[in-house]
Amino acid sequence: MGNHKKYWKSEVELSSDNKMISDLKNNEFIDELPVNTLLGDKNNLENSSTNRRDFLKYLGFSTAAATLASCEGPVNRSIPYVVQPERIIPGISNYYATSIADGYDFANILIKTREGRPIKILNNSKAEVKSSANARVQASVLSMYDSMRLKGPTANGEVTSWDKLNNDVKSELNLMLAANSEVVLLTQTFASPTTSKLIKDFLNKYPNIRHVVYDAISDSKALDAFEITYGKRALPIYDFSKADVIVSIGADFLGDWQGGGHDTSYVKGRVPLKNKITKEKAKMSKHFQLESNMTISGANADNRISLSPTQQKIALAKIYGHISGNVVSGKLPENIEIQIKNISNSLIKSGNKGLIITGLDDVNAHLLTHKINDLLKSISIKKDEVSLIKEGNDSEVLELVSDLNSGKVKGIIMCGVNPVYTMPNSDEFVSGINKAQLSICFSMKNDETASISKWAAACPHYFESWGDNEMVSGNFSLTQPTIRPLFDTMQFQDCLLKWMGSENSFYDLIKENWNENILEKKSWNEALHDGFYKSNSKLSLKKINYDFLNAAKNLSNAKSNGLELVLYSKTGMGDGQQANNPWLQEFPDPITRVSWDNYLTVSKFDAKKIGLKNQNVANGALDSNYANINASGVNMKVPVIIQPGQARGSVGLAFGYGKINGIKKEMQVGVNAYRAYHNFNSLQNVEISPIDENHEFACVQLHNTLMGRGDIIRETTLEVFNTKKVSEWNAITKVSLNHIETPVNSPEVDLWDEFDRSIGHHFNLSIDLNACTGCGACVIACHAENNVPVVGKSEVRRSRDMHWLRIDRYYSSDESFDGDNKTKDEINGLSDSLSVFGEMENPSENPQVVFQPVMCQHCNHAPCETVCPVAATSHGRQGQNHMAYNRCIGTRYCANNCPYKVRRFNWFLYNNNDEFDFNMNDDLGKMVLNPDVVVRSRGVMEKCSFCIQSTQAIILNAKKERRLVEKDEFNDACACSAACSTGAMRFGDINEKESKVAELKESERVYHLLDTVGTKPNVFYHVKIRNTDEV
Amino acid sequence: MLYFCALKLMYFFKYLVKRNFYFLNVFSSLFTKRCFVSLFASNFLLSLCFTLNLTAQEPDIAKGKSLFNANCASCHKLNKKLIGPALKGVSAKYEKEWLYSWIKNSAAMIKSGDERAVAIYEEYNKVAMNSFTQLSNEDIDNILAYTDYVPPKPELPVSGAPVGENVGSSPVNDIVLVLLSFILIVLIVLLLLINKTLKNLIPENDNLDKNKIDPKRIPIWKAFVQNQFLVLVSVVVLLLSSAYFAYGYMLQIGVDQGYMPIQPIHYSHKIHSGDNQIECQYCHSSAKKSKHSGIPSLNVCMNCHENIADYNGEEDLEKGYTKDFYTNEIKKLYKAVGWDENSQSYTGDVEPVKWVRIHNLPDFVYFNHAQHVTVAGIDCQKCHGPVEEMEILYQHSPLTMGWCINCHRETNIKVKDNEYYTKIHEELSKKYGVKELTAAQMGGLECGKCHY
Incomplete structure (x- = not known):
């Protein structure tokens, strides 16, 4: 039976004479298809040189040719040395001790080279000071293989030769000497005894030259204050491990404060250890942090008080008042007053075991902290050593700019500085430099300054140079080249020697100076081997009398008008020297977890007041509108991050971004905060207004709170830790087995049979949440060791970052995490849970913060292994979860089944791909790759391997030498544990009973991440202990 | 039939x-x-034959040769300047007594101001010749006999045909x-x-068959088409067999067993490690320390080839490997390393040799020579085959994963004198109930041991 129902598309069809309907009936497409114009033109077709048959022929031929070509393997060439250097064995790494001193970062390090290529940086544990490399130093190896480096000297933008440059500069200098016109030598802080000597000789030869030291991020006021107090322009050396009470007022001492590197001694006093024999109570220092921006120091503090800079100044003055017994005026909110009183009492109580420091950019603040420490007789400040890594003098730099413009200074020689980028009054400097008769800039890049200087002198990376430095008085380090210069470069010091008419090289000079003045008759070769020499000479600092009460008065009179901007440096970018380093650009900020950007951090309160917004878009990514900052006439358009813990009335902005010259397009991100750095003061008054324009962030962590899930981060207080049983603060989780609560570690709970791992090695990684400061050196070290690709901003925004190791940062939604747990437990019923959980997503205004490094947990009962359809991931007897990339077909089942979300999928081919124009896309950048680790291709899963290439290498070395693996030899196997300067990460073999990691595994603080899922990980964490005890 | x-x-x-x-x-x-x-390497044998018939007073050429090789050859050659002058026919230039005293103590002669001695000293960059006091006059006579010896010319083949055709x-x-x-x-x-x-x-058979054939019978191919079962079976067979061959073909893709590329310098492993018995690791020295066996740098070649400028071994005329051919290859080495034969010095003008790599493992495989050579003590030949017989080196083994794994399954761990293995071997062998553990039982089959 036929169906004669008629379906109407619309009522228009009812009228039979509608033209559109009839047109549609006859013609499917109303607009004529352009077929005829394309193929109907006979002439066109006939004149075409390619007809259909030809096309098919070409197609067939090219297909056949491609098929044939793919059948044949490529011919690989091997080119041996003509004369093999004695110490190089292909396939074996060599290590050299050296030091970095780029004007911002100073550290003693080891460089690992393979076949003559430096590929990684390690800590030089033999050095007694500054022996740890932070994230930037770790990444500096890639900055050498930067394709944007200057490849040779230029004169007025034209390529020139060194001979010509040196001759021209020399004759110019002699002319200027004859005319007695003033020249300025503007340099970074070298902290180098031999360079200082050389510059002194140079200035003797050319008395018309004046030396000015310029630090892009200035510590001039701290230097001034120290000079006033102790008569030496230097910075003090602190030993935080000796302090019971640490009070930091705006000092991010775990970050870059006064050159950084304070974390090792700080953590020594922060890990509570119970003495098993004497049953003595565990002790740890108590850390108060009063600050505006949320810093990693604030995140690690036991008690963080967010205060605007002005309030901090008053608070400091008040603490001084309490301790010295003077009355200090100034107004603070009442609850803050109480807390300040508490802090002061704690300091007084702790006596010489108290320490107060400040990061306020104010001479008076530094003077007061010196005075308070002196009153406390603090033993945490060393009296026989000073830090020499900052020399910059603000007033001299400012004078230079005006002198250049007035024509008083006629020439300028620059090295290690980029004032056009870093000066707040950059325009004035540019006009000054254009007036100068002589301008020469030693730089690795054709940066903002080099490009406007008459001569751009290409200088080598520190891996290619000789040098020496004295970072801490009496502690000397050497810098030695580890590779022949990649380009036609010449060191600044060698040029100075040339200009002075000397035949010597800088190396000769260093050796001579060391043998004569430093080594005290010890061996030069030994010093070069160690990279470090500690001399026996000691300083003795003498106090100078000063009216400190006046300083306190000045401080307490501080007034704020409007918002206060606190300029800071990010852990990843620092002062911006390495802005063209993709590892650092992609490195997520430890606090905000945002990569590829700088931004204005603003408190929730102020954001609401001004109208600044953050929102998550449909795919979860973070967006914001912009803020217009007006800092004394300078306007900047900056994206915004609403930062929990940011003090009301203050905003933060990081240096180091917004570079344009000598930097790849992808890396030209952020805004240049130096424009607001008026008078080199990091505290500025600003006006802020919203701009209704959307900004897209690349943020790797979108959920900021723990929602009361205590099984992810376990923490307790020192008091509970000391007095209560383990079962109360670190209980074994119970799960329901046949409706009976059973401990998760009992065998009947497990789906799998236990595998005996007592034979051979069994690797474990210990992570102490008390010792982890969140500095991120491990993240970059892991990058370098494992050839982790950089994916770029838009991919990170899609949560496709490839970091094998991430450091999660959680805020508490309540005042503390403990409060969160209580709130969660008190939830009653569905509606309650919906509303409360909704609220718990928002962090508190001044939250507790915790860092948790997470990498593959190498579960003994790994959920990923059971779901892989091709058995590409499997378990080794040594406890490592293996990943055979060549076997992986990319189903991503494993990543979906991983409770820790540590597996990373290669969505694209990240090497040799112009879409990802980072280091793996150019021949130079690829030289940093570790030849022992494969570069993964598109479509495969990858993850942390417990650096199996290193564990295997250590085992092989033992086998070759026919010995057992030495005690703790495995600790430096993992790039992360080797990079960790605080000992938060420790790797090793738990079957080796004397090893550190086996001892740590026995600690009662040990817990496993998400132990309820029963994965039995080989990574274990230590419960975080906060010292909330009254002192 | x-x-x-x-x-x-x-x-x-x-x-x-x-x-x-x-x-x-x-x-x-x-x-x-x-x-x-008979034709080329006859000197030695011939001289031996001669000596048998000669009286004891006559100098012994064979002895002379061995003495020459032991004492003189590091600085002298017969026909060519080396560190010292060429020695062919030296006895004609100087009288015997002079030579005796020169060889025994040349320094003294130079000191005494002997004109000719000083002349030689000056000519050869003031490098004094070592004193050979241990040599008796008779020894020196033997050496001189050897240096003077001119081998009898080989008889020319009839009608001047080239030597090679004789064969x-x-x-x-x-x-x-x-x-x-x-x-x-x-x-x-x-x-x-x-x-x-x-x-x-x-013809007889044909007749028989023709009588039996039924004229209405369907042709066999039609019958085949009509029999659907048969068609199905044969299609299945066809598919399976083609799959079998396709699989076989695909399995050998990327397997370059027998790969024998032409190298920029014809380097014969047969001559070096076969004829001359040079240890593999003399040149491939990093094999015992590193993951790479290492292609020797050219300075290693020059350890010997500073003195060996000409090839004097056997020839293979069929393939064109004549003495001249080999000597020419040595010249290529000299060019690459920048060695000037005339002045016996390096010019500094180098040109690295671009060898064609024969054993190519994919990037995702980690292989370590030291593990196999030093720890396991495996002979190089086990994987690389009879290298000492290879005139041109080729890939002997398939280098497939199956091949690796097979060996790991069959090979025992070399525990002896290796403290690393002592404890773990004892415990593991007890666990597995075996006397000796194979590499596989030690964990040699785990993915992550070779893939990372």
Whole structure:
């Protein structure tokens, strides 16, 4: 039976004479298809040189040719040395001790080279000071293989030769000497005894030259204050491990404060250890942090008080008042007053075991902290050593700019500085430099300054140079080249020697100076081997009398008008020297977890007041509108991050971004905060207004709170830790087995049979949440060791970052995490849970913060292994979860089944791909790759391997030498544990009973991440202990 | 029947031919060797023969040669300047007594101001010759006899044919050839005879068949098409067999067993490690320390080749490996390393050699030579084959994962004298209930041991 129902598309069809309907009936497409114009033109077709048959022929031929070509393997060439250097064995790494001193970062390090290529940086544990490399130093190896480096000297933008440059500069200098016109030598802080000597000789030869030291991020006021107090322009050396009470007022001492590197001694006093024999109570220092921006120091503090800079100044003055017994005026909110009183009492109580420091950019603040420490007789400040890594003098730099413009200074020689980028009054400097008769800039890049200087002198990376430095008085380090210069470069010091008419090289000079003045008759070769020499000479600092009460008065009179901007440096970018380093650009900020950007951090309160917004878009990514900052006439358009813990009335902005010259397009991100750095003061008054324009962030962590899930981060207080049983603060989780609560570690709970791992090695990684400061050196070290690709901003925004190791940062939604747990437990019923959980997503205004490094947990009962359809991931007897990339077909089942979300999928081919124009896309950048680790291709899963290439290498070395693996030899196997300067990460073999990691595994603080899922990980964490005890 | 016979005969014939060729090869190789012995490397033997007939007072050339090689060869050559002058016919230039005292103590002679001694000293960059006080006058006589010895010229072959052709036209070969052709003729005759008999039989059979055929019978291909089952079966068989072959083909993709590329310098492992018995690790020294066996840098070659400028070993004329050919290859080395033979010095003008890599493992495989060479003590030949016999090096093993794993399953751990293994071997072997552990039981089959 036929169906004669008629379906109407619309009522228009009812009228039979509608033209559109009839047109549609006859013609499917109303607009004529352009077929005829394309193929109907006979002439066109006939004149075409390619007809259909030809096309098919070409197609067939090219297909056949491609098929044939793919059948044949490529011919690989091997080119041996003509004369093999004695110490190089292909396939074996060599290590050299050296030091970095780029004007911002100073550290003693080891460089690992393979076949003559430096590929990684390690800590030089033999050095007694500054022996740890932070994230930037770790990444500096890639900055050498930067394709944007200057490849040779230029004169007025034209390529020139060194001979010509040196001759021209020399004759110019002699002319200027004859005319007695003033020249300025503007340099970074070298902290180098031999360079200082050389510059002194140079200035003797050319008395018309004046030396000015310029630090892009200035510590001039701290230097001034120290000079006033102790008569030496230097910075003090602190030993935080000796302090019971640490009070930091705006000092991010775990970050870059006064050159950084304070974390090792700080953590020594922060890990509570119970003495098993004497049953003595565990002790740890108590850390108060009063600050505006949320810093990693604030995140690690036991008690963080967010205060605007002005309030901090008053608070400091008040603490001084309490301790010295003077009355200090100034107004603070009442609850803050109480807390300040508490802090002061704690300091007084702790006596010489108290320490107060400040990061306020104010001479008076530094003077007061010196005075308070002196009153406390603090033993945490060393009296026989000073830090020499900052020399910059603000007033001299400012004078230079005006002198250049007035024509008083006629020439300028620059090295290690980029004032056009870093000066707040950059325009004035540019006009000054254009007036100068002589301008020469030693730089690795054709940066903002080099490009406007008459001569751009290409200088080598520190891996290619000789040098020496004295970072801490009496502690000397050497810098030695580890590779022949990649380009036609010449060191600044060698040029100075040339200009002075000397035949010597800088190396000769260093050796001579060391043998004569430093080594005290010890061996030069030994010093070069160690990279470090500690001399026996000691300083003795003498106090100078000063009216400190006046300083306190000045401080307490501080007034704020409007918002206060606190300029800071990010852990990843620092002062911006390495802005063209993709590892650092992609490195997520430890606090905000945002990569590829700088931004204005603003408190929730102020954001609401001004109208600044953050929102998550449909795919979860973070967006914001912009803020217009007006800092004394300078306007900047900056994206915004609403930062929990940011003090009301203050905003933060990081240096180091917004570079344009000598930097790849992808890396030209952020805004240049130096424009607001008026008078080199990091505290500025600003006006802020919203701009209704959307900004897209690349943020790797979108959920900021723990929602009361205590099984992810376990923490307790020192008091509970000391007095209560383990079962109360670190209980074994119970799960329901046949409706009976059973401990998760009992065998009947497990789906799998236990595998005996007592034979051979069994690797474990210990992570102490008390010792982890969140500095991120491990993240970059892991990058370098494992050839982790950089994916770029838009991919990170899609949560496709490839970091094998991430450091999660959680805020508490309540005042503390403990409060969160209580709130969660008190939830009653569905509606309650919906509303409360909704609220718990928002962090508190001044939250507790915790860092948790997470990498593959190498579960003994790994959920990923059971779901892989091709058995590409499997378990080794040594406890490592293996990943055979060549076997992986990319189903991503494993990543979906991983409770820790540590597996990373290669969505694209990240090497040799112009879409990802980072280091793996150019021949130079690829030289940093570790030849022992494969570069993964598109479509495969990858993850942390417990650096199996290193564990295997250590085992092989033992086998070759026919010995057992030495005690703790495995600790430096993992790039992360080797990079960790605080000992938060420790790797090793738990079957080796004397090893550190086996001892740590026995600690009662040990817990496993998400132990309820029963994965039995080989990574274990230590419960975080906060010292909330009254002192 | 006919077909079968023919096939069988053919096989037999093929076999014979093969065997004969084999014989031929054996004969010819034997003969070549003899040729070599008699024609090219005769000095030594000849001199031996001579000495047997001569009185004891006469200098002994063979002894002289060995003395020369032991004492003089590091600085002197017969026909060429090295560190010292060429020694061919040296006794004609200087009287014997002078030579005795020079060889025994040249320094003293230079000191005493002997004109000729000082002249030599000046000529050779003021490098004094070592004193050889241990040599007796008789020894020196022997050495001089050797340096003076001119080998008798080999008899020229008749009609001036090149030496190489001699090999082909030897009497033994002729006999073999005659024999062969005789057998061949016999075979052909046999074949013809059989063929004839069979042909005679055919007509009778044909008649028989024709009578039996049913005119209505369907042709066989039609019957085949109609039988669907048969079609199905044959399609399945066809598919399966093609899948089998396709699989076989695909399995060998990327397997370069037998890969024998032409190298920029014809380097013969046969001469170096076969004839001259040079240890593999003398040149491939990093094999015992590192993951790479390492292609020796050219300075390693020059350790020996500073003194060895000409090839003096056996030749393979069939393939064109003559002395000149090899000597020419040594010159290529000199060019690459920048060695000037005349001045016996390095010019600094180098040109690295771009060898073609033969053993290529994919990037995702980690292989470590030291583990296998130093720890396991495996012979290089186990994987690389009879390198000492390879004139041109080729890839001996398939280098597939199956091949690796097979060996790991079969090879025992070398526990002896290795403290690393002592404890773990004891515990593991107890666990597995075996006396000796294989590499596989030690964890040598785990993915992550080779793939990271």
